[in-house]
Amino acid sequence: MIICVTGMMAAGKNYISSLFEKDGFVSIDLDKTAHTAISLCTPQILSAFSGEAESRGISLTGKDGSINRRALGRIVFSDKSLLARQEAIIYPKIIELTNQYIEENRDKTVILNATVLFKTPELLSKCEKILFVTAPFFKRLIRAKKRDKMPLRQILARFKSQKNLLSEYKKAAEEVGIPIEIIKN
Numbered sequence: 656m657i658i659c660v661t662g663m664m665a666a667g668k669n670y671i672s673s674l675f676e677k678d679g680f681v682s683i684d685l686d687k688t689a690h691t692a693i694s695l696c697t698p699q700i701l702s703a704f705s706g707e708a709e710s711r712g713i714s715l716t717g718k719d720g721s722i723n724r725r726a727l728g729r730i731v732f733s734d735k736s737l738l739a740r741q742e743a744i745i746y747p748k749i750i751e752l753t754n755q756y757i758e759e760n761r762d763k764t765v766i767l768n769a770t771v772l773f774k775t776p777e778l779l780s781k782c783e784k785i786l787f788v789t790a791p792f793f794k795r796l797i798r799a800k801k802r803d804k805m806p807l808r809q810i811l812a813r814f815k816s817q818k819n820l821l822s823e824y825k826k827a828a829e830e831v832g833i834p835i836e837i838i839k840n
Contacts, residue, residue, distance in 0.1 A: 656764045656765070656783050657757065657764070657765045657766075657767060657781050657782045657783060658675075658680075658764065658765070658766050658767070658782060658783065658784050658785075658786060659766075659767045659769060659772050659779065659782040659784070659785045659786065659833075660672050660675075660682070660766050660767070660768045660769075660786045660788065661768075661769055661770060661771075661772060661773075661785060661786070661787055661788065661820075661824060662770070662787055662788030662789060662790075662820070662838075662840075663770070663789070663790075663795060663814065663817045663820055664770065664795065664799055664810070664813050664814060664817060665790070665794075665795040665796070665798035665799040665802065665803075666788045666789055666790045666795055666840060667788045667790055667838075667840035668768050668769075668770070668788050669684065669768065670840065671786065671788050671838060671840065672684070672766050672768040675764075675766050676766075679763075679764075680763065680764045680765070680766050681760045681763050681764070681765055681766065682765070682766035682767075682768050683753060683756045683765070683766070683767060683768065684768045685749065685753065685767060685768060685769035685770075685772065686768075686769075686770070688749050688752050688753060688756075689745060689749055690724065691748075691752060692745040692746075692748035692749045692752065693722050693724060693727070693745055694721065694722065695748055696744050696745050696748055697720075697721070697722050699744045700715070700722060700727065700741065700744055700745075701715060701716070701722075703740055703741070703744060704727065704730055704731075704737070704740075704741070707730055707737065708726065708730060711729075711730065713726045713729060713730060714726060715727060715730075725805070725809075727741070728809065728813075729809060732809070732812050732813055732816055733812065735816075738816070742774065746774070746775060749775070750775055750777060750778060753767065753778055754778075757781065767782065770817065770820070771820075773823050773824050773826075773827035776827070776830075776831065779827055779831060779833070780831045780833075782833055783833065784833060784834055784835075784836065785824060785828050785833055785834070785835040785836070786835075786836050786838055787821055787824055787835055787836065787837050787838065788838045788840050789821075789837060789838070789839050789840065790839070790840045792814075795814070796810065796814075799813075799814075821837075
């Protein structure tokens with residue numbers, strides 16, 4: 656069985672996933688998988704975003720040559736077309752890595768901990784259920800500020816980019832015939 660655990664930034668997806676893990680389920684955090692995909696796709700990302708980064712005075716790489724994800728985030732979360740460009744680069748790798756994880760754990764119940772799994776119908780359609788985790792705005796804001804240590808403006812930009820997340824999941828769930836449950840955290 657495969658279950659999608661989703662929700663907005665800092666709603667409690669990791670907490671809910673950890674509860675399932677205590678019951679013997681396995682979970683993959685697709686945010687971390689995205690980080691791996693970004694590392695694996697570094698040349699393509701640099702090619703696609705170097706001009707934009709230069710024009711904003713942002714360095715996309717650290718001293719070791721790896722992608723500075725926070726700097727990349729400042730760029731891609733500022734414009735939907737830039738986010739779509741990044742997704743076109745990294746989503747195929749995320750899908751590949753996730754399918755590999757599912758295959759390696761085919762005898763277990765797998766939790767896909769993902770904010771935007773609805774954007775990859777080939778993965779979402781493998782799920783038998785969607786659990787959408789919610790939490791009050793200010794609780795999420797405090798959690799995100801404490802956990803991620805990002806500037807408030809950047810957190811609010813991410814929150815804004817996710818404002819229609821539940822409706823996107825409801826639409827996707829209906830299209831692929833998957834039940835969706837809301838968990839208040």
